[in-house]
Amino acid sequence: MCASYLIFFLPLLPIQGYINEVDLLKNQLYRAEALRSDMHNQLMELKGSIRVFCRVRPILDKSSSEDGAVYCLEKGQFVGRRVYLETSSGAIKAFTCNRVFPPGVSQNDIFVEISGLVKSAMDGKKVCIFAYGQTLVKHLPC
Amino acid sequence: MHICLWADTGKTFTMLGDDGDDAKGVIPRAVEEIFETIHIRESLGLAHHTVKIDMSEIYNEEVRNLSSMASNDNVVKTKTQALGALKEALSKRAVAKTSRNERSSRSHFIFRLSIYSYNEKMEMCEGALNIIDLAGSEAADSDATKEVQAEAKAINKSLLYLGTTIGQIERGAEFINFRNSQLTRELHVKIVKLILI
Numbered sequence: 001m002c003a004s005y006l007i008f009f010l011p012l013l014p015i016q017g018y019i020n021e022v023d024l025l026k027n028q029l030y031r032a033e034a035l036r037s038d039m040h041n042q043l044m045e046l047k048g049s050i051r052v053f054c055r056v057r058p059i060l061d062k063s064s065s066e067d068g069a070v071y072c073l074e075k076g077q078f079v080g081r082r083v084y085l086e087t088s089s090g091a092i093k094a095f096t097c098n099r100v101f102p103p104g105v106s107q108n109d110i111f112v113e114i115s116g117l118v119k120s121a122m123d124g125k126k127v128c129i130f131a132y133g134q135t136l137v138k139h140l141p142c
Numbered sequence: 143m144h145i146c147l148w149a150d151t152g153k154t155f156t157m158l159g160d161d162g163d164d165a166k167g168v169i170p171r172a173v174e175e176i177f178e179t180i181h182i183r184e185s186l187g188l189a190h191h192t193v194k195i196d197m198s199e200i201y202n203e204e205v206r207n208l209s210s211m212a213s214n215d216n217v218v219k220t221k222t223q224a225l226g227a228l229k230e231a232l233s234k235r236a237v238a239k240t241s242r243n244e245r246s247s248r249s250h251f252i253f254r255l256s257i258y259s260y261n262e263k264m265e266m267c268e269g270a271l272n273i274i275d276l277a278g279s280e281a282a283d284s285d286a287t288k289e290v291q292a293e294a295k296a297i298n299k300s301l302l303y304l305g306t307t308i309g310q311i312e313r314g315a316e317f318i319n320f321r322n323s324q325l326t327r328e329l330h331v332k333i334v335k336l337i338l339i
Contacts, residue, residue: 114168115175118176131154133152
């Protein structure tokens with residue numbers, strides 16, 4: 001008993017402290033990662049498990065009239081969650097979604113909103129992202 | 143005849159983007175983020191990962207597999223490999239050059255990354271990122287050929303059923319019908335969380 005104890009313990013003595021420390025840090029890392037994953041998951045659930053975003057495309061060619069299309073009104077209505085549309089007949093309709101991206105936003109701004117979901121996928125969740133939109137209207141002046 | 147650049151609402155631009163760092167869309171950015179995170183996690187010894195990529199399109203209610211990598215069950219090891227596979231798949235997509243818009247996609251495009259991570263105890267955890275670029279719904283056009291009209295019909299039908307299905311999920315309906323169209327069938331197994339753009 002005594003002999004085996006000495007053989008095991010004495011040669012390892014100088015590095016045993018480091019090994020213990022590495023194990024300790026590893027454990028802390030695992031716990032921190034588990035906590036992060038848990039918090040991230042809660043955040044995503046609070047944001048809503050089904051979310052609708054709306055990105056407003058800028059008008060690319062200002063010289064041509066977009067006949068029959070709907071127009072997004074421009075005076076500060078993009079703030080937050082509502083988007084206002086004006087149809088060709090002049091009626092104004094309001095839509096609410098989780099977030100509206102006005103015409104000026106960059107591809108990166110869009111991705112920042114999505115990147116949380118990419119993290120969820122990495123944490124073992126199943127995520128679906130749909131891109132939906134009308135392929136415009138009948139009368140195109142081609 | 144000039145092409146009406148604005149004939150699309152920008153779905154494909156948002157999802158795939160153009161060349162160049164600023165114009166990259168959601169899919170390339172997501173792929174980059176995933177492989178970066180994997181690199182960090184693996185260098186910290188947190189987990190070991192396997193990533194599979196799987197792409198298909200639904201055109202006229204027909205599912206076509208676009209990922210042709212015969213080797214290794216579509217496993218991708220690097221971001222370059224993944225983006226290469228994406229590029230290859232995109233070149234195979236059906237894009238009818240109608241009088242509307244050259245880039246207007248006539249099929250639903252499904253991009254799926256499955257991420258399997260194994261921790262120290264070899265416990266497996268499976269996550270998935272599905273990105274679906276839906277074909278645009280459109281108003282029937284009397285100028286369009288029969289073929290294009292049939293395409294439009296199939297697209298509008300599957301979008302309607304997708305809407306119904308998501309509505310059922312949101313309401314927490316007892317029975318959720320996934321079987322009405324190929325699109326919802328394809329998504330059936332994979333859907334747990336739905337995010338709409």
